[in-house]
Structure formats: C-alpha cells, structure tokens
Amino acid sequence: MSSTPRHPLPHAPAPEMNAQRRRLLGGLGAALGVAGGGLGLSWATPALAATGVAWQSWGTGALPIDTRNLRTDSARVFDLSVSSADPSLTGVILWTHITPGAWRAGEALYLQVALDAQFQTLLLQAVVGAEDVAQLQAQRDGTERIDLDGQLPATLAGGPYFYRFIYDGTVSRTGRCRTLSSAGSALKQLKLGLLTCQDYTNGYYGALAHLARDESIDFVLHLGDFIYETAGDPRFQSLPFADRAFTLPSGGVVAMNLADYRALYHRYRSDANLQAAMERHTFICVPDDHETANDCYWDYARDTLGAPDHPYTTDPAYGNSAALLKQLKLDSQRAWSEYVPARVTHNPLATHPHEALKIWRRFQFGSFLDLFMIENRSWRSAHACGEAQWGGRYLPATSCTAYTASSQTLLGATQLNWLREGLTQSTAQWKLMGNQTLFSRLAITFAGAQVAPINIDAWDGFQAERQALTSALKEAKVRNFVVATGDLHTYIASQLRHNFGNVNNLDVANQIGVEFMTPAVTSSNLGEMLGAKLTPAQRTLLMQGLAAPAVKTLNPHIQYFNSNQQGYSTLEFTTNWVEWTAYAVDKAISDPAVARTCVARQRKFVDWPWMVAQSTQGL
Numbered sequence: 001m002s003s004t005p006r007h008p009l010p011h012a013p014a015p016e017m018n019a020q021r022r023r024l025l026g027g028l029g030a031a032l033g034v035a036g037g038g039l040g041l042s043w044a045t046p047a048l049a050a051t052g053v054a055w056q057s058w059g060t061g062a063l064p065i066d067t068r069n070l071r072t073d074s075a076r077v078f079d080l081s082v083s084s085a086d087p088s089l090t091g092v093i094l095w096t097h098i099t100p101g102a103w104r105a106g107e108a109l110y111l112q113v114a115l116d117a118q119f120q121t122l123l124l125q126a127v128v129g130a131e132d133v134a135q136l137q138a139q140r141d142g143t144e145r146i147d148l149d150g151q152l153p154a155t156l157a158g159g160p161y162f163y164r165f166i167y168d169g170t171v172s173r174t175g176r177c178r179t180l181s182s183a184g185s186a187l188k189q190l191k192l193g194l195l196t197c198q199d200y201t202n203g204y205y206g207a208l209a210h211l212a213r214d215e216s217i218d219f220v221l222h223l224g225d226f227i228y229e230t231a232g233d234p235r236f237q238s239l240p241f242a243d244r245a246f247t248l249p250s251g252g253v254v255a256m257n258l259a260d261y262r263a264l265y266h267r268y269r270s271d272a273n274l275q276a277a278m279e280r281h282t283f284i285c286v287p288d289d290h291e292t293a294n295d296c297y298w299d300y301a302r303d304t305l306g307a308p309d310h311p312y313t314t315d316p317a318y319g320n321s322a323a324l325l326k327q328l329k330l331d332s333q334r335a336w337s338e339y340v341p342a343r344v345t346h347n348p349l350a351t352h353p354h355e356a357l358k359i360w361r362r363f364q365f366g367s368f369l370d371l372f373m374i375e376n377r378s379w380r381s382a383h384a385c386g387e388a389q390w391g392g393r394y395l396p397a398t399s400c401t402a403y404t405a406s407s408q409t410l411l412g413a414t415q416l417n418w419l420r421e422g423l424t425q426s427t428a429q430w431k432l433m434g435n436q437t438l439f440s441r442l443a444i445t446f447a448g449a450q451v452a453p454i455n456i457d458a459w460d461g462f463q464a465e466r467q468a469l470t471s472a473l474k475e476a477k478v479r480n481f482v483v484a485t486g487d488l489h490t491y492i493a494s495q496l497r498h499n500f501g502n503v504n505n506l507d508v509a510n511q512i513g514v515e516f517m518t519p520a521v522t523s524s525n526l527g528e529m530l531g532a533k534l535t536p537a538q539r540t541l542l543m544q545g546l547a548a549p550a551v552k553t554l555n556p557h558i559q560y561f562n563s564n565q566q567g568y569s570t571l572e573f574t575t576n577w578v579e580w581t582a583y584a585v586d587k588a589i590s591d592p593a594v595a596r597t598c599v600a601r602q603r604k605f606v607d608w609p610w611m612v613a614q615s616t617q618g619l
C-alpha cells in the first residue's frame with residue numbers, strides 16, 4: 001500500500017467567501033488571541049496521561065520557530081498522520097503521533113487551526129512543551145491528544161476547520177475537522193458515515209478511500225472492531241493478503257499485552273486509506289470486542305475479563321488466570337485511549353478496568369438529533385448458555401433459555417439507566433443509538449415464536465434488558481428512534497419491534513424504530529466463513545439464494561440481509577426522513593480507485609413506523 005497516492009488537500013473556500021470569512025475571523029481570531037490569556041496560559045490538563053495532553057494557547061501571533069521553510073516529508077515525524085474526533089459545540093479532539101525516531105529532547109510540538117487549508121486565517125495555535133512531549137513519548141507511546149473544547153467559535157455550520165502539527169521543523173499533513181453546529185432547531189440535515197470491523201490482515205481499505213473522498217459526510221461513526229486482537233489467526237484470517245501480514249511483538253497471533261495492542265493500532269493506523277479517512281472526517285468511535293478479545297464480556301463471578309477464545313483462557317499454560325485477564329483488559333483500554341481519540345477520561349493508574357475507562361457518551365446536534373454512543377463489552381455478563389461457540393454463544397442448545405433471564409445485562413445498570421433516561425427525555429427530533437451488536441432479533445422461529453436465537457453474543461442474549469429498554473421507549477412514546485450497529489460483518493436493515501413475536505406489521509404501537517447494520521470494511525462475512533470451500537460464485541449463490549430469504553422469512557422484521565460483501569454505509573437524516581445507503585467495495589483490490597456499488601438503500605419517513613426500500617440505480 002506504500003504506493004497508494006494521497007488525496008489532495010481539502011478545497012479552499014471560494015475567494016469571495018474567503019474574504020468574508022477572513023473579516024469575520026479577524027475579529028474572532030483576535031478575540032481568541034486575547035482570550036488565550038485566560039484560556040491557554042494555565043495548563044489545560046494537569047493530569048497528563050489521564051485526559052490527554054497539557055497544552056498552552058499561543059494566540060494567533062508568530063510562533064517562536066521559523067515556519068517559512070518547513071519540511072513536508074511529514075511521515076518522517078508524524079508517521080500515523082493526524083485525526084480529529086468527538087466534536088463539541090466549541091471544539092474537537094485533535095490527534096497525532098510522533099514516531100520515536102523523530103523525537104528530540106528540548107523540542108516542543110505546535111498546532112495550528114485555521115479556517116482555510118492554506119492557514120491564512122488562523123483561529124488558534126497551541127504548543128505542547130518539550131518536557132510534556134518527552135513524557136508523552138514515555139507514557140502514551142508518542143500519541144498526542146489535544147482537546148480544543150471551548151476554544152473554537154460556536155458557529156451555525158460547525159466548520160469545517162483545518163489543522164496541522166509542526167515538530168522539529170516538519171509540518172504534518174493537513175486535517176479537516178468539524179464541530180457540532182450551533183444551529184439548534186434550524187439544523188435540517190446531517191449525514192454520517194458508518195464503519196465497523198476493519199480487519200487489516202483480511203483485505204484492503206478501498207471502502208475507507210471512498211469514505212475519505214465523500215464530501216457530503218459530516219461525521220463518521222466507528223462502531224467497533226477498529227483493530228482485531230489477532231494477526232494471522234487461521235480461524236478467520238486465512239485470506240491471501242501477504243502484504244497485510246505482520247507479527248506481534250510477543251511473537252504469537254493473539255495480543256497478549258500492552259506492547260501487542262500498541263503494535264496493532266500502529267499497524268492499522270499506518271494504512272494510507274484509513275489515514276485519509278481520518279484526516280478528512282471527524283470520527284466518533286466506540287470499541288467492540290476485538291479491541292480486547294473475541295466475544296469478550298465481564299466475568300462477574302471472578303471480577304475479571306471473560307475472553308473465551310483468548311490463550312489466557314484456553315491455553316493450560318496460563319491457567320485461566322483472572323489476574324492476567326484483568327491486566328489484558330487494562331492493556332487494551334490503555335492502547336485504545338492512546339490510539340483512538342475520544343473525549344473520555346482514561347486513568348492509567350487504575351487497577352480495575354471499570355475504574356480505568358468509561359466510554360459511553362452523548363452528542364447533541366441541536367434539537368435535530370441526539371446521538372447516544374453506547375459500549376457493549378465492559379459491563380456485559382457472561383454468555384447465558386456457556387462459552388462454547390456452537391451450542392453456547394451461537395445457536396444455543398434448545399435446552400437452554402437463560403438468555404431471557406433478567407440477570408443478563410449487556411450495558412450494566414448505570415449505562416442502561418443513562419441510556420433509558422436520555423432516550424425517553426430527549427426532545428430532539430431524531431434519537432440515534434450508536435451500538436455494537438445486533439439489537440434486532442435474529443432467530444429460528446415458528447409462527448412468529450422464537451425457537452432459538454442464532455447469536456446470543458448480541459442483544460438476543462440479553463432479551464430482558466432489551467425488553468426493558470423498548471418498554472421504556474414504548475411507554476414514553478419515543479418516536480424516530482434509530483439504531484446504527486456493526487459487529488456481524490453483514491448488511492442488515494430491520495424494523496425494531498417491542499415484541500418481535502408480534503408479526504402484525506400494522507400494530508403501530510409495537511414498532512419501536514429501525515436498525516441499520518453497517519457491513520464490515522474487510523472482516524470475513526458469513527458467506528466467507530460458511531462457504532470457505534466454495535468458489536466465490538457458489539458462495540454468492542448460497543448466500544443470496546438461501547440465507548437472505550431464510551433469514552427474512554424467519555425474521556419478518558428484517559427488510560434487508562446480505563452477508564456476502566464488504567464496504568461501508570451512510571446514514572442521512574433530514575427533517576422528513578432518515579435514509580441508509582449501503583455500499584460494497586471489493587476488499588481484494590488494493591487500488592483506492594476501486595469501484596463502489598450501492599447494494600441497498602432504505603428510507604424511513606419521520607413519524608412513519610416502516611422503512612421503504614429505495615432504488616439503488618446510479619448510486
């Protein structure tokens with residue numbers, strides 16, 4: 001992928017707009033420069049490793065370095081480029097990484113944010129002192145996370161803004177970021193890119209190249225599996241992409257410690273297409289299981305991580321050690337907080353994962369849309385029917401129905417209460433839940449009744465909690481509830497029902513909302529896993545001819561089901577409708593100019609309970 005061409009810098013504003021903005025921002029910039037005395041002269045974050053990076057505002061005056069002849073071989077210093085995350089009304093988190101070989105004692109890091117890609121209209125400059133840069137190299141693996149909340153003007157449009165870092169005479173690539181719009185009820189449109197499951201070893205990120213080029217996207221939601229904890233695991237990573245293979249520091253194929261997780265993030269974030277997507281869009285990320293270990297959960301009985309397929313559990317040499325598993329969770333949390341920017345507080349000194357990191361959070365797009373990003377893996381209880389794959393986690397034995405028990409929790413009580421209160425009290429037109437595992441029922445059924453769920457690693461394994469949530473939504477008459485989901489390496493569009501056994505589509509009170517599952521970027525889908533011995537054509541036939549109709553017949557709330565391709569999707573909200581548009585991009589093609597095909601488009605009109613399939617022609 002090293003020959004992949006970079007994308008051009010973002011468009012500069014039109015000249016007349018530029019002049020207008022410059023006048024406007026002349027005032028704003030000056031105001032921020034003055035305000036910098038209050039905003040920036042004290043260290044922003046004293047707890048360095050906990051919340052990010054201590055930095056000082058430099059106003060908009062000349063930096064104490066020569067910026068006329070900066071080196072532009074940015075990867076020499078900023079090997080993982082730049083990215084932005086977690087918009088607020090007046091800020092965003094900016095991220096970069098200084099490669100260890102480029103670190104020099106006594107060298108400070110500078111940041112510039114401007115209204116234009118040429119940095120003519122500076123909004124603010126910041127400096128991270130040389131001593132702090134040195135500490136970040138030691139404590140955060142060289143990752144820098146600067147939270148600008150409170151520093152940018154609250155504007156109707158929420159940007160875009162442009163930013164770059166400068167270190168040791170070298171300038172980074174230019175990133176583009178957005179803040180939340182201050183338009184409130186005047187906001188009439190929002191378009192989100194949706195991503196999940198980007199197994200680096202399992203293909204190329206052409207989908208991310210397309211996403212990077214899509215100028216219509218406002219923000220990107222990453223719903224988990226940003227990394228996989230494995231590198232070349234023959235169970236599901238046996239596809240022939242030799243140039244995507246790599247070795248973990250510990251020498252095995254599964255992450256065992258902090259160094260392994262850091263190496264995984266470093267490798268993933270070295271990808272040119274992922275870098276382009278993260279340079280061009282502001283991301284909002286939550287982890288799923290593979291940021292730690294496959295199908296992981298919290299083992300309340302032993303007060304440690306449950307990781308049924310991890311060597312610490314399965315290899316007798318490690319004795320299923322509770323201490324090793326707890327440390328593994330802590331290591332994965334730490335690496336995530338270093339390499340995936342988010343406005344969350346990570347405490348690296350915590351010895352219990354529940355005290356180290358809280359990930360769920362809310363983003364309010366005025367009165368137009370409330371986004372609740374939830375986290376499925378840190379508080380969920382063990383799989384209800386045991387940890388065996390078949391007969392346990394997937395398609396449990398019919399003798400076990402413990403997945404309906406009220407003791408099964410996916411979110412934990414605190415997160416569930418936060419979510420329930422937030423959703424039922426929200427006055428926004430749209431309520432969006434950023435979710436990991438499938439919320440809808442996916443089961444073998446008879447006459448509408450559930451015979452056996454197919455995957456109780458998802459919400460089907462926590463049916464009482466799901467019902468508690470949908471009961472609250474039903475009671476509060478919450479309308480326009482939308483769930484965006486990842487995890488299953490499948491495209492799904494589904495009606496959400498309070499009682500999935502009630503197949504009467506006209507029972508409007510039973511309709512809770514809609515769910516859209518975005519496909520994997522590269523990870524093996526069900527077609528590949530079930531049809532490993534078939535040719536691609538046979539596999540397509542199997543999945544299209546058998547799986548989708550069977551799934552839809554047994555689960556009539558599912559309107560679209562496709563587990564035969566990879567790609568990404570978008571979710572566009574207007575005051576009249578929400579529309580999910582799903583694309584397929586061939587993961588076997590390394591050229592970022594790879595073709596993109598629209599495979600599904602579903603629209604739900606506001607206050608109307610059902611979704612309607614739309615044409616995919618010409619998209």
Ligand SMILES: [Fe+2]
Nearest residue numbers: 197225487523
């Ligand atoms: Fe995945």
